[in-house]
Amino acid sequence: MAGLYKGKRAISGFTLLEALVATTILAVGLVATVSVFAASLKARSLAKSYEDARLEAESVLALVLESEPQKPFTRSGACRAPAGAAWEARGETDAFASHLLRIEVTVRFPSAGGWRTLVISTAQADRTSPPVQQKNES
Numbered sequence: 001m002a003g004l005y006k007g008k009r010a011i012s013g014f015t016l017l018e019a020l021v022a023t024t025i026l027a028v029g030l031v032a033t034v035s036v037f038a039a040s041l042k043a044r045s046l047a048k049s050y051e052d053a054r055l056e057a058e059s060v061l062a063l064v065l066e067s068e069p070q071k072p073f074t075r076s077g078a079c080r081a082p083a084g085a086a087w088e089a090r091g092e093t094d095a096f097a098s099h100l101l102r103i104e105v106t107v108r109f110p111s112a113g114g115w116r117t118l119v120i121s122t123a124q125a126d127r128t129s130p131p132v133q134q135k136n137e138s
């Protein structure tokens with residue numbers, strides 16, 4: 001940077017305009033970094049909530065299957081995690097295969113953008129009815 005001359009001595013340093021430009025560039029870089037950091041924290045929090053909801057749903061589904069339900073049912077309760085979440089388990093006879101009980105567990109949990117829902121389902125054969133016989137065509 002060229003120095004300014006006042007008399008016989010050179011005065012060196014930054015001008016006010018150069019300092020403002022450097023500060024602006026630094027501020028833009030910091031804002032971008034902070035916004036990326038904030039977005040990653042939000043995504044991590046949402047992923048943790050979904051993981052907690054999935055674990056809760058799998059736990060409820062295991063308890064339901066352990067009790068060997070034979071007919072349609074509905075049960076519900078509060079989740080241990082995420083905080084404020086609730087679950088509902090429903091068993092319905094399958095519309096296409098009457099010997100199957102379709103079991104669905106729904107977990108609703110709060111997040112920053114409102115309520116989120118996670119659903120897992122499976123089917124269980126009715127053990128009280130005889131197995132379906134396949135006809136052999138010869």
